Amino acid sequence: MAGTTNPSAPTRRTPQACTTCRRRKTKCDGSRPRCRYCKAKGVLCSWPYPTPSIDGPDEFVATSPSAPAPGAVYAAATPASSNIVVATSPELPARRALDRCFSLFYERHLCSDFCSFLYRPGFEENYSQHQFLVLAIVALCARYLTPQEAQRDFGLASGEDILARYVPMARAMARQSSDQPSVSNTQGHLVLALAELLSNSGSRHWMYAGTAIRMGQAMRLNKEYHQRHGLRERECRRRTFWACMQLDQLLAFLLSKPRTIPAMSFGIALPSTDASLAYREETQGVVEMLEARIRDGTSRPSDLGLAPFWLRTARLWSDMAELDIFHRRLRDGLPPTDPRSEFARRTAAVNQWATALPEGLLWSAENLASFEGLGHGQGPTFVAMHLLLRSALCVAHQCYLPQLDGSSILLDAVDAAGWSLLHREATLVATCVANALAVGDMLSLLLAQGHHHHNRHLLQSVWVAMAVLAAANPLLWVQYARDPEYADSDTVRHAEQSFDAICSTVEAWTDTWSAARQWLASLRMMRLTYRAAYFGLVPDEPTASPETGESGMNADDGEDRRQDDDDAAADDESDYRPGPGDGFLIDFGVPHLCASIRMIATDPMAKHETLHSVWASLAGGWSYSGLVEQSTDAGVLGQVEPPAMDLGHQLWQ
Numbered sequence: 001m002a003g004t005t006n007p008s009a010p011t012r013r014t015p016q017a018c019t020t021c022r023r024r025k026t027k028c029d030g031s032r033p034r035c036r037y038c039k040a041k042g043v044l045c046s047w048p049y050p051t052p053s054i055d056g057p058d059e060f061v062a063t064s065p066s067a068p069a070p071g072a073v074y075a076a077a078t079p080a081s082s083n084i085v086v087a088t089s090p091e092l093p094a095r096r097a098l099d100r101c102f103s104l105f106y107e108r109h110l111c112s113d114f115c116s117f118l119y120r121p122g123f124e125e126n127y128s129q130h131q132f133l134v135l136a137i138v139a140l141c142a143r144y145l146t147p148q149e150a151q152r153d154f155g156l157a158s159g160e161d162i163l164a165r166y167v168p169m170a171r172a173m174a175r176q177s178s179d180q181p182s183v184s185n186t187q188g189h190l191v192l193a194l195a196e197l198l199s200n201s202g203s204r205h206w207m208y209a210g211t212a213i214r215m216g217q218a219m220r221l222n223k224e225y226h227q228r229h230g231l232r233e234r235e236c237r238r239r240t241f242w243a244c245m246q247l248d249q250l251l252a253f254l255l256s257k258p259r260t261i262p263a264m265s266f267g268i269a270l271p272s273t274d275a276s277l278a279y280r281e282e283t284q285g286v287v288e289m290l291e292a293r294i295r296d297g298t299s300r301p302s303d304l305g306l307a308p309f310w311l312r313t314a315r316l317w318s319d320m321a322e323l324d325i326f327h328r329r330l331r332d333g334l335p336p337t338d339p340r341s342e343f344a345r346r347t348a349a350v351n352q353w354a355t356a357l358p359e360g361l362l363w364s365a366e367n368l369a370s371f372e373g374l375g376h377g378q379g380p381t382f383v384a385m386h387l388l389l390r391s392a393l394c395v396a397h398q399c400y401l402p403q404l405d406g407s408s409i410l411l412d413a414v415d416a417a418g419w420s421l422l423h424r425e426a427t428l429v430a431t432c433v434a435n436a437l438a439v440g441d442m443l444s445l446l447l448a449q450g451h452h453h454h455n456r457h458l459l460q461s462v463w464v465a466m467a468v469l470a471a472a473n474p475l476l477w478v479q480y481a482r483d484p485e486y487a488d489s490d491t492v493r494h495a496e497q498s499f500d501a502i503c504s505t506v507e508a509w510t511d512t513w514s515a516a517r518q519w520l521a522s523l524r525m526m527r528l529t530y531r532a533a534y535f536g537l538v539p540d541e542p543t544a545s546p547e548t549g550e551s552g553m554n555a556d557d558g559e560d561r562r563q564d565d566d567d568a569a570a571d572d573e574s575d576y577r578p579g580p581g582d583g584f585l586i587d588f589g590v591p592h593l594c595a596s597i598r599m600i601a602t603d604p605m606a607k608h609e610t611l612h613s614v615w616a617s618l619a620g621g622w623s624y625s626g627l628v629e630q631s632t633d634a635g636v637l638g639q640v641e642p643p644a645m646d647l648g649h650q651l652w653q
Contacts, residue, residue, distance in 0.1 A: 019046045023180075044176050090169045092134055097153035098127065104141040105191075111377030112384050112461055113194060115246060115271055115307060117187055117239040119232055130184045132177055135170040136191035139163065143198070143512045159512075163199070170195075174208060181215040183240055189215065190243055194462070197251075200514035202575025206255065209247050213260050216244045223267045231280040239271045242311060249318040253466055256325055259318065273305035274376070301358045306371065306378055309361055310385050314463070316353055317388040319346050321470070323396040335417040336400065336428060343396065350392045363442070372458075383458045387442060387467035390435045395470040397432035400425055401477045403533075426485075433486060436474035439467060440498020443505050459505055460512075465519060468502045472523055475499040480530040499527070 018035050020043060021028035029036045038045035092098065102124065110116050127134050142150075142162035150156050156165065170192050177185040189212035197205035216222065221241035226234050245261050252259040272281060301309075323329075323343055334341035339348075360367060363386040372379035402422045413421050446455040478486045478495035486492070503523055509516035531537045 016047075020044060046176055090131065090135065090173070092128065092131060093138065093154060093166075098134065098138070100145065100149060100153055101138050101141040104144050105137045107375075107377055108144070108380070108457065108460065109140065109191075109194065109377070111307075112310070112381040112463055113243070113246065114187070114190060115239045115242040115311070116274065116376075117236060117243050119236055119277055122232075130188070132170070132173040132188035133184050133191065135166055135173055136188045136195065139167045139170040140191050140195035140198070142166065167195070167199075171204075174211070178211055181218045183219070183221075183237055186212050186215040186219070186221070186240055186244070190240075190247055193247060193251075197254075197462070198513045198515050200518060204575070206251060206257075209244075209251055210260065213244050213248060216241045221268070222261075222265055224269065231282065232277060235272055235277050238268050241268060242271060246311070246314060249314060250462060250466065252325065253318065253321045258325065259322065263315070270304070270308040270311070273303070273307075276305075301360055306361075306381055306385075309357070310381050312353060313385045313388050313392075316346075316350050317392040317395070317467075320350065320392045320396045324399055328396075329399050329415045329417075331416050333416050335419055337425065346396075347393070350389070354389055365445075368458075380458050380461050380464075383442075383446070384461050384463040384467065387439055387464055390438045390442070391467035391470040393431050393435040394439070394474055397428050397435075398470075398474050398477070400428045401432060401474060401481070402429075402483075403477075404481050404483075424483075429483070429485070432474050433478060436471040436478075437494055437498055439471040440475065440494070440501050443468065443501040444497065447501055447504060456508060460509055465506065465509075465516070468505060469519060469523070472499060472502055472526060475502070476527060476530045480534045499523075 016030065017028035018030075018038065020038050021035060026037050031039075032047065034045040093101075106120065110118065123130070142154075142159045145153070145159040145162065147158050150158050150162055154162050156162050170188075174189060174192055177188070189208045193205045193208035193212065196202075196208060219237075220226075221237050221244075224234075224238075226237055229237070245266070248259055248261045251257065276282075323346065328342060329336075332341055332343065336343035336347075338344060360370070361382075368379065368382060371382040400423075402424050404422070415421060419425075443459070446459055475495045475498050477483075479492055479499070482492075486495075503520065506516050506520045506523065510520060528537075
């Protein structure tokens with residue numbers, strides 16, 4: 001009879017449910033590439049292994065630019081109005097290839113950039129359960145592989161080819177996991193954010209970092225509320241949120257944006273040592289207790305490890321950088337020499353911390369060799385810590401360096417405390433210059449003949465980049481302002497050598513970090529700006545290669561700038577970069593040298609057209625109209641009388 005059901009017929013079962021239906025415990029009809037439930041709800045539909053594409057009127061399969069290898073991510077998207085993405089779980093590279101990437105990750109990034117948030121034995125044993133994190137590590141570390149390693153381990157010609165294949169997979173998994181907070185997904189977003197930053201790929205780094213921070217906050221990783229988990233898991237969670245804070249501080253400085261995570265929201269203890277993690281020992285306490293415990297001898301540095309000292313140094317440096325990001329000189333009614341001022345209090349905190357460091361953590365070649373011998377990224381972290389400690393006394397102090405070019409003298413504006421911007425406070429200038437020169441001396445020591453190749457890995461760190469970029473402006477000021485106290489030939493030559501050491505350090509990174517080319521271009525543009533302001537040497541076209549000597553830019557500068565333009569032209573069209581009239585001011589005259597230096601330093605990831613206003617002003621003469629009520633990411637600048645003075649975005653960090 002029609003319509004009757006044969007009771008003897010076996011029940012048809014779905015062979016496998018998608019991961020979304022499994023997670024939500026809903027019935028899945030097994031339709032691929034998108035099941036009925038996910039299609040009806042408009043949510044992501046993912047499967048544990050790749051399946052052949054099913055063509056349809058609203059779907060297409062997009063793979064990486066090269067021919068897809070087995071395991072490539074298949075990302076299917078409906079038209080732009082839908083925003084639905086379908087991704088299958090990727091097949092990871094071979095274990096030998098992953099072991100090489102893991103080794104590079106441990107050596108170069110895990111300690112200084114991510115607070116050692118992995119328990120390595122457990123991670124390597126169960127790495128297949130953390131596919132997004134693994135792909136993010138490949139996206140970060142494949143750039144360091146030699147062509148021989150790339151061919152041997154991945155079957156590809158170069159690290160660039162590996163990135164072209166696996167970065168789209170990592171991005172697809174980032175989209176897939178963006179609403180699924182977990183420790184592993186938080187870590188994956190942090191690692192991918194740094195990878196995108198170093199690749200100079202638009203603003204993705206800011207977006208991924210924000211997702212990681214939100215995940216950490218959603219899981220309450222900033223609090224000690226995780227007693228249901230074992231000691232080792234609690235420590236990894238703790239370290240993961242410390243890593244969120246580190247990346248937050250880094251990007252806030254680099255992009256001239258406010259920090260996302262306030263210090264008062266932290267209620268977690270300091271990270272323990274790796275040995276304590278292996279033995280499942282309790283943490284050593286909160287960061288506020290660190291200095292007291294060092295002074296009273298209740299904790300030995302070997303019991304604490306390097307991480308607490310590194311985190312404390314980075315936080316103090318970030319506090320000083322924030323004074324500049326928020327343009328506190330234009331806002332604070334108290335002069336920096338007043339002990340009640342925020343500037344004085346934060347400076348005192350840095351000095352107090354520097355004097356509290358135990359002997360084994362002071363800067364010396366012997367101590368550096370000791371930390372290098374420990375391995376696992378301890379040496380680079382030790383170097384970055386001391387460069388940041390010196391840089392902390394440059395990054396805000398340089399706001400008080402008087403620019404004595406002709407136009408700045410004519411303006412003679414004042415700050416919120418009533419100080420003229422031409423005022424020379426000897427103690428502030430001396431502190432700034434001495435620490436900038438100390439940064440140069442440390443670099444020169446590590447770049448010395450016979451040690452360059454051995455020590456190169458010690459310096460390739462985003463934290464080293466931030467430290468040396470903060471010292472660049474004071475060194476140029478010594479060379480060109482010719483302040484009476486520092487105009488002697490020995491000091492000027494010392495500053496020139498230190499600035500050259502900074503440029504050499506950054507230039508050495510350009511073969512693996514695309515972002516380093518932007519930083520190097522900004523350094524050279526700063527030098528050209530000083531030459532233009534003090535010597536009147538203005539090139540006709542900053543992106544061309546003017547004649548050597550006439551413009552102050554040599555042929556190498558022009559070649560590097562052309563390379564930067566080629567890189568910009570090759571950018572992914574989906575990479576968002578703020579440009580003039582689209583996130584940056586447009587068609588204005590830069591009123592003075594200080595503002596032009598800030599303009600050059602603002603968001604090195606921005607489009608190159610941003611610099612045209614600087615050069616238009618330099619070529620046509622300084623404008624005296626100034627800017628009023630300029631909005632920035634860090635706040636709104638009010639009018640300063642007389643006349644209005646734009647301190648723009650961030651003075652060169």
